[in-house]
Amino acid sequence: MKALNNRKRAMNETLSLLAGRVLDGQRLDRAEIDTLLKESERDCDDLLYWANKIRQRVFGNKIKVCSIVPGRLGGCDQDCAFCSQSVRYDTPVEKRAxxxxxxxxxxxASAAAENGVANFGIVYSGRTITEAELERIERLVRQIVAEYGLSVCVSLGIITTAQAERLAGAGVSRYNHNLETSERHFGNVVTTHKYADRVKTIEAAKEAGLGICAGGIFGIGETEADRVDMALELRRLGVDTVPLNFLHPIEGTPLGGARTLKPMQILRIIAIFRFIMPKVNLKIAxxxxxxxxxxxSWMFYAGATSILSGNYLTTAGRAVAEDMQMLADLGLEVERQIHNIKV
Ligand code: SF4
Known part of the structure; x- marks a missing residue:
């Protein structure tokens, strides 16, 4: 018992030291991240404690709330093994887009504004978009910004710098394009496009001056090393928002029978990402x-600073009002962002 307590005290001191370094603006290296990984999900209260301290010091009590709408749903010719929108799998989502x-x-968009959600995302299924679709998105974004003052994000698949520049010109604040996992594991879950395509799109959107929302999905057979590699790649790419998705297995997809992650495993992942990227907005999606x-509600005490509220693309989420109540009960404040301006 005494040895156990000593070990825990020593680990807590190490975590406090690492948190201090993170707050001083230093980046944790691989060996230091490996130290964090020693905290198992059965005994990670100190890890969560320090991740929460980092969140509080960097973000105060502010939380961002986002809502999304599937502009185009289903009918995708790609083969992402976790996705019910692929036409290759027999899922509840119709094959026709x-x-x-x-x-x-x-x-x-109007409902998001009424609910007090300042960040609104339009998501299209599919590998990329056509010229006609791009023109439509430009028009809709202009209208949404003008009428509702929302900060608009879009997720339209693989795009070029020229397309990204047009989106920025229309008033898009941020481009969403997830890496999903590490480069090493990517080929095990997606074969119809390459990891490099995703990295290139993120770089193109960044070059166009768009904010970048890029993260991944967990519980898809990845290892701990895959998770860390993805985090380090996102840190290298300089993304500002990192959505963390946790597999919701959908019957008919190759991962339909996968075992879901346990809540404490998820909280531990959030905390480790908070240590690796102290200043990014970590969005639980x-x-x-x-x-x-x-x-x-524990996700904030693990370091999360944002939630995707309302329904997800193909699965039901929670009513925005319920999430807003949770934030109020926790004493957390919803950050308002009116079209690129924080208020
Ligand atoms: S994640 Fe996107 S690209 Fe992959 S199958 Fe689903 S809709 Fe298509």
């Missing part, structure tokens, strides 16, 4: 409700 009308997208269950 469903395009939301302008009215439906504008109604979702898909799979939050299913996987964290009663421990949802």
């Amino acid at each position: 469903r395009l939301l009308s302008d009215e439906e997208i504008l109604a979702a 898909g799979g939050r409700v299913l996987n964290l269950r009663d421990l949802q």
Whole structure:
């Protein structure tokens, strides 16, 4: 017992030291990150404690809330093994792509504004977009910014710098394009496009001056090393928002039978990402409700600073009002961002 307590005290001192270095602006190296990994999910209270301290020091009590709308749903010819929108898998999502009308997208933007959600995302399924689709998005974004003052993010697959520049010109704040996992594991879950395509799109969006929302999905057969590699690549790319998704297995996809991660495993992942990227906005997105269950409010004490609220693309989330109540109960404040300006 005494030896155990001594070990725990020594580890807590190490974590405090590492948190201090992070807060001094130093980047943790691989060996230091490996030290964090020694904290198992069964005994990671000190890791969560220090991750929370980092969050509080960098972000105060501010939390960002985002909502998304699937502008185009399903009908995707790609083969991401976790995704129900691929036509290659027999899933509840229809094989024919469903395009939301302008009215439906504008109604979702209006609802987001009414609910106090300042960040609104339009997500298209598929590898990329056509010229006609790009023109439509430009028009809709201009309208949403003008009418609702929302900060608009878009997720349209693989794009070029020229396309990204047009999106920036239309008023898009941020481009979402996830790495999903490490380069090493990527080929095990996606074969129809390459990891390098994803990196290139992130670089193109960054070059165009867009903010970058890029993260990944966990529980897809990746190792701990894959998670750390993805975090280090995101840190190298200089992204500003990192969505963390946790597999919600959908019947019919290759990962439909995968075992979901436990809540404490998820909290530990969030905390490790907070240590690796202290200043990025860590957004807990898909799979939050299913996987964290009663421990949802703990995500902030593990270092999360943002949530995707309302429904996800193909699965139900939580009502925005319920999430807003959770934030109020925790004494956390929703950060308002009106079209690129923090207020
Ligand atoms: S994640 Fe995107 S690219 Fe991959 S199958 Fe789903 S919709 Fe298509």
